[in-house]
Amino acid sequence: LKLQGCDAGFLDGRDGILAADQLLYNGAYHCSIMTAFARRGMGYDAVQGSANSVTDQISGFSTVQSILTLTQSVQQQLEGLNVTYTNTVKAGVCSGLTNYLLTDTLPTNVTYVSGGTYNAATRVVSFPVNINAGQTQTYAFTVQVNNGSYFPPANLLDEQVTTAGIPAGWATSLSVGSDNFVVSSAQSHSAPNSFFGVNSVGASDFRIATTNPIAMGAAPPTFTFWGNYNTEDGWDGGVVEISTNAGATWLDLGAQMTENGYNGSMGTGSNNPLGGRSAFTGNSNGWKKTTVSLLPFANQNALFRFRAASDDNTSAIGWYVDDILLQSRAQVNMRSSLFNSSNVRVQVKDTFTIIIQNAGCTPVTVTSQPNNANACAGTNATFTVVA
Ligand SMILES: [Ca+2]
Ligand SMILES: [Ca+2]
Incomplete structure (x- = not known):
């Protein structure tokens, strides 16, 4: 009970018992304890609300736990270059994830390159997710930042x-x-x-x-x-x-x-x-x-x-x-969603990639002819244009 903290609610009590099991037995009874709590509405999907209210909690009966993270290969990228996004899905130790679906809808300022299954009509990259209890799996895909998508903040x-x-x-x-x-x-x-x-x-x-x-x-x-x-x-x-x-x-x-x-x-x-x-x-x-x-x-x-x-x-x-x-500001807004087998979204993660101007590709216009230069037979004359 010392582990549940002050002003504990029912889920704090559950978590205190789970913490004790972790400390004493290295979590050997985690799933047995969670199964018992889940049967009584205190599963992973339960929401305690305020510990001081008996009316604001939400019961949950699930022993299935999924954790989604979303990372990107770069924080900012030039127009025309690629960004790889990596979703990592972890299944809780009590149950695997069966027939889950991970999706990313590509914003209009990028073009699909590779990874997952891409539906060009809906612009959705998807991955079926089937992993065992306690396992972690990554799902990566790559997009190209469209040329012309940069604008000043x-x-x-x-x-x-x-x-x-x-x-x-x-x-x-x-x-x-x-x-x-x-x-x-x-x-x-x-x-x-x-x-x-x-x-x-x-x-x-x-x-x-x-x-x-x-x-x-x-x-x-x-x-x-x-x-x-x-x-x-x-x-x-x-x-x-x-x-x-x-x-x-x-x-x-x-x-x-x-x-x-x-x-x-x-x-x-x-x-x-x-x-x-x-x-x-x-x-x-x-x-x-x-x-x-x-x-x-x-x-x-x-x-x-x-x-x-x-x-x-x-x-x-x-x-x-x-x-x-x-x-x-010019950025790629990427949002990953994880759906369970009943097509209910259980996780969502956002990330942003800043688009930076490709300074090397600024169009230049020749407004006056360069000065005449001499070129000998078999050699070049060089003219420079500054952007
Ligand atoms: Ca006060
Ligand atoms: Ca101020």
Whole structure:
């Protein structure tokens, strides 16, 4: 029981027993234990929710576990050259993966070269996945970055919070409590200011949102921001949301965070309006850059908001947000999906390859004739054109 941690839920208890088996018996009884838990709804696909709520858990009966990772041969590539993507699928120790399917849909700025089975009509590269329990298998494919796919980066939103008050293009709103987002010079990632949401003493829910919908286009921009938070750990914190219907409804972006996403959740039962939700909570120990993939929001018009919430007791400092950037840049957006035998997607992974300009192939135009030169019989005259 010492291994399950503080404020344990049922799955924490399960994991504590599994950890004990690992320490004492090198995991010899892992599958026996998991099978017993899975029969009672605490399988690998179960979701605990908050340890303090008896209503937000999701039961799962599966002893099948799959882990998907996606890597690329280079982080950036010139137009006209190749990138190889490698999917790695690992099966859990209790069950193999039978009749699974791994797919990658090629974006339009690349051309298929090799690997897997390619359907040119749907632009999907696919691999059947059949591996034994505990085994790992890699599935690689190669694409060529199309010539002409580079374009200079363009910032659709670049908020460095340089003004003393709330800058144009942003609006605060308040649902619960009396605190709200302000501009602060106490902390900044870029001097002199940042947005700041205090960690309220009482229950609170307040937001700062963009006011002008931004077109995501066919290849959505990358969304990044810097955050620095110190809130009551596990009870108060912040979330980031998107709206694609002019603010009528908002969707949490936690599932789209590919770098420095939420680090915990906010507890229920003490009047936090967002109790039970994943969030930035506790102490970030300084500034951290969060990256968000907006791939699912292609061709939509989006608003973004930062939302702070707290429960009805105990405060800390709060949440600073700065250098909020939506940058459209030439990149290959690759997304891998792993489907089980019932065609349910069980894993998804994204990666991005920056496309860089092929400086060696810039077209040049001769606008005036070079000066005359002499050439002797059997020799060349050389003329130079500078791009
Ligand atoms: Ca700033
Ligand atoms: Ca609190």
